[in-house]
Amino acid sequence: MSETTDVTTPDQTANKPGSSAEPLLRVDNLVKHFPIKKGLLQRQVGAVKAVDGLSFEVRPGETLGVVGESGCGKSTMGRLITRLLEPTGGKVEFEGHDITHLNVGKMRPLRRDVQMIFQDPYSSLNPRHTIGTIVSAPFRLQGVQPEGGVKKTVQELLALVGLNPEHYNRYPHEFSGGQRQRIGIARALALKPKLVVADEPVSALDVSIQAQVVNLLDDLQDELGLTYVIIAHDLSVIRHVSDRIAVMYLGKIVELADRKDLYTKPMHPYTKALLSAVPVPDPARRGAKNDRILLRGDVPSPISPPSGCRFHTRCWKATEICTTKEPPLLQLGTGHQVACHHPENADDQAPQDTVLLTAAVAAAEVAGVEVPADKEPAAAADSSAAAAAPAASEGAKTSKSDEDGAE
Amino acid sequence: MSDLDKKQSAPESAAVSEPTALVPGTAEETFLSVRDLKIHFDTDDGLVKSVDGVSFDVRRGKTLGIVGESGSGKSVTSLGIMGLHQKAKVSGEVWLDGENLVTADPDHVRRLRGRKMAMIFQDPLSALHPYYTVGAQITEAYRVHHPVGKKEAKARAVEMLDRVGIPEPAKRFSSYPHEFSGGMRQRAMIAMSLVNNPELLIADEPTTALDVTVQAQILDLIRDLQKEFGSAVIMITHDLGVVAEMADDLLVMYGGRCVERGSAEKVFYEPQHPYTWGLLGSMPRIDREETDRLIPVKGSPPSLINVPDGCAFNPRCPYADVPKDNLTRTVRPELREVGSGHFSACHMSQEERTRIWTEEIAPKL
Numbered sequence: 148m149s150e151t152t153d154v155t156t157p158d159q160t161a162n163k164p165g166s167s168a169e170p171l172l173r174v175d176n177l178v179k180h181f182p183i184k185k186g187l188l189q190r191q192v193g194a195v196k197a198v199d200g201l202s203f204e205v206r207p208g209e210t211l212g213v214v215g216e217s218g219c220g221k222s223t224m225g226r227l228i229t230r231l232l233e234p235t236g237g238k239v240e241f242e243g244h245d246i247t248h249l250n251v252g253k254m255r256p257l258r259r260d261v262q263m264i265f266q267d268p269y270s271s272l273n274p275r276h277t278i279g280t281i282v283s284a285p286f287r288l289q290g291v292q293p294e295g296g297v298k299k300t301v302q303e304l305l306a307l308v309g310l311n312p313e314h315y316n317r318y319p320h321e322f323s324g325g326q327r328q329r330i331g332i333a334r335a336l337a338l339k340p341k342l343v344v345a346d347e348p349v350s351a352l353d354v355s356i357q358a359q360v361v362n363l364l365d366d367l368q369d370e371l372g373l374t375y376v377i378i379a380h381d382l383s384v385i386r387h388v389s390d391r392i393a394v395m396y397l398g399k400i401v402e403l404a405d406r407k408d409l410y411t412k413p414m415h416p417y418t419k420a421l422l423s424a425v426p427v428p429d430p431a432r433r434g435a436k437n438d439r440i441l442l443r444g445d446v447p448s449p450i451s452p453p454s455g456c457r458f459h460t461r462c463w464k465a466t467e468i469c470t471t472k473e474p475p476l477l478q479l480g481t482g483h484q485v486a487c488h489h490p491e492n493a494d495d496q497a498p499q500d501t502v503l504l505t506a507a508v509a510a511a512e513v514a515g516v517e518v519p520a521d522k523e524p525a526a527a528a529d530s531s532a533a534a535a536a537p538a539a540s541e542g543a544k545t546s547k548s549d550e551d552g553a554e
Numbered sequence: 555m556s557d558l559d560k561k562q563s564a565p566e567s568a569a570v571s572e573p574t575a576l577v578p579g580t581a582e583e584t585f586l587s588v589r590d591l592k593i594h595f596d597t598d599d600g601l602v603k604s605v606d607g608v609s610f611d612v613r614r615g616k617t618l619g620i621v622g623e624s625g626s627g628k629s630v631t632s633l634g635i636m637g638l639h640q641k642a643k644v645s646g647e648v649w650l651d652g653e654n655l656v657t658a659d660p661d662h663v664r665r666l667r668g669r670k671m672a673m674i675f676q677d678p679l680s681a682l683h684p685y686y687t688v689g690a691q692i693t694e695a696y697r698v699h700h701p702v703g704k705k706e707a708k709a710r711a712v713e714m715l716d717r718v719g720i721p722e723p724a725k726r727f728s729s730y731p732h733e734f735s736g737g738m739r740q741r742a743m744i745a746m747s748l749v750n751n752p753e754l755l756i757a758d759e760p761t762t763a764l765d766v767t768v769q770a771q772i773l774d775l776i777r778d779l780q781k782e783f784g785s786a787v788i789m790i791t792h793d794l795g796v797v798a799e800m801a802d803d804l805l806v807m808y809g810g811r812c813v814e815r816g817s818a819e820k821v822f823y824e825p826q827h828p829y830t831w832g833l834l835g836s837m838p839r840i841d842r843e844e845t846d847r848l849i850p851v852k853g854s855p856p857s858l859i860n861v862p863d864g865c866a867f868n869p870r871c872p873y874a875d876v877p878k879d880n881l882t883r884t885v886r887p888e889l890r891e892v893g894s895g896h897f898s899a900c901h902m903s904q905e906e907r908t909r910i911w912t913e914e915i916a917p918k919l
Contacts, residue, residue, distance in 0.1 A: 216765035216766070216767065216768075217736075217765055323854045326854070353623035353624055353792065353855065354623065354792060354794070354833055354836045354837055355623060355832055355836045355850055355851035355855075356623075356850070356854060357836065357837075357850075358835070358836035358837070358849065358850030358851070359850040359851075359852070361850075362847055362848055362850060365847070380765065382840060383795075383837065383838040383839065383840040384838055386838060386840060386844065387838035387844070387845075387848065406844075407844075410840070420767060421766060421767060422840070423770075424766040424767045424769065424770040425766055425795065425840050426769070426770075426773070426793065426795030426796045426798065426799045427795055427798065427799070427839075427840065427841045428794040428795045428797075428798045428822070428834075428837065428839065428841070429798055429822065429841055430801075430818040430819050430823075431819070432798070432799075432841075433798065433799055433800070439770060441770060441771060441774065442767045442770075442771075445735040445736075445737050445738070445768065446765075
């Protein structure tokens, strides 16, 4: 990441607000529901709301990391933006072109620019093809005749990802997991794509091999100016590879921020809980339970997600409003978007007040109380802050007593 | 658990231990002693030396973490302790509370399994029987070792389900494994393993299939239960974060051999083997400043049929040429004590290793 961060961060920070540079990929309110059909007539009885309203942008040259627990819809998101799945709703724009509902034929020319690296290097390579055939498939499918011939180009690609070019005629089973993942990467890079979506690129690999592949992805980004969307569940890996990070929970983005912001001052309680749950490789911190937030229970089913904020069933800060009103994804700091009624670490008072104010107004609406429009905002903010604070601390208390109970 | 047991086990394990390999001063608490364990499989391709001479001790109430990459022999070791290899050639000694399990009658070992030693597997969905309710499987495990009626066994099973934090245990008793979520299934597995109060608990990648938030719950649970029952625990994992959190002692395995062993603090803060350095350098650290680059170990793990001559790690070791006379490629390094209770199998001298660690490796982590 060394070069990349150095090179891209300055101009990113420059165009962060307002974003003068055209984003490579823009996703607006993306939705994917998988129908559940039952009975003789296969009538639809419900839907798995795998992705339920995502909006984000990917800027040229950056790495966007996407984290979340299994079932949060991150892989579905990856397949939607590469158009391996048809979105139910919303919009996907690539370089300004709407690709949301392009058919297979119209999508084909774009496949050159958008490529995917898959999680499982064992099932994503055809066992009956040699790696030469596998890596040259993109040229064949796209009808591209590379300079110097296909074979030479493929061998260059193999060398680029650190494989021996002489292994051109070998079969996937002759390679180890890490090497196979390199073959998958070589195939994805064959046509010099602009955007590479990597779905759990290292999670099937051993630690020592994982580091090799992470470094390889870094080097290739520097060398070829790639833009990555990296989907992973490992928060340490995501921190290492990403410039910006989106945290997903049950089909929604709950927080989207620069890497540093996200890890130093996470604002969404879910992000905070996730980060605190990561086991730290330092025996001195063994059994340091007090700074760990233990979430109760499991992720609810995406078939019938909880009302209001989807995290409220596991959140220690949840209040009345969280169960009824869904928090919008708001910009609470430079490039820091959070969807929470009671964000943590809100650094300066202003944005927090506005949030609490909107929360207070919404709560009042729910309760059926009229909020006088001419009432001084500051006062309203104060009172709502005061109202929110005890509730939050109470929540914290209960979760603590639960922990004590468990002991 | 009783004093009597301790007294019985103490002289035995002391007597069988290799004088060089035993941690001094801990013999009395040692519950499991493994000495020069070898587990080899005869296959069409040749002899697979999955475990090739591993020795370690596990103390009561303490946790031993076994780390290594896939194929390093960690799971085979644990199955070997449990006596679950039928077609393998097992040699060496496994002393469990004063009994050598390798030479013991298989029927006798079967009676010990579940009661004296139990295991938590990585994938609860394939370890639980899909055809029987969770409750039925836990009661079965209990009744095998306790001559009690169904009612009593059910009460015990419900108690265990409650103990591992499954909500509405009486109701969930009659659920099938597929009706449980991943975390709940793992809890049910733990309940089943602990229903007979085993004194040794082997957890083989217990949280690898789980999300971090659920992983934190499960690790917490194992730790609490260990405290409560005073069991010895072996925690097998490839995740250094998990071992750092759980383990008192660490065993690092590579190519079926033990390359380093010692207290968790020693192995993390003063590691004495290049492979351990490689593992530490490979992982992105969430608790440190962001590093520009990871330091991977080059190459890939060895085939267990053709383990390299000399030190198994030599083809991947950046320091393979430090020892003179091509020693690393010809002579298999012995596990030597480098500090109190800290062992390493490396040909480099301790001064060389300490210098490389403090000057070259540690600053980059």
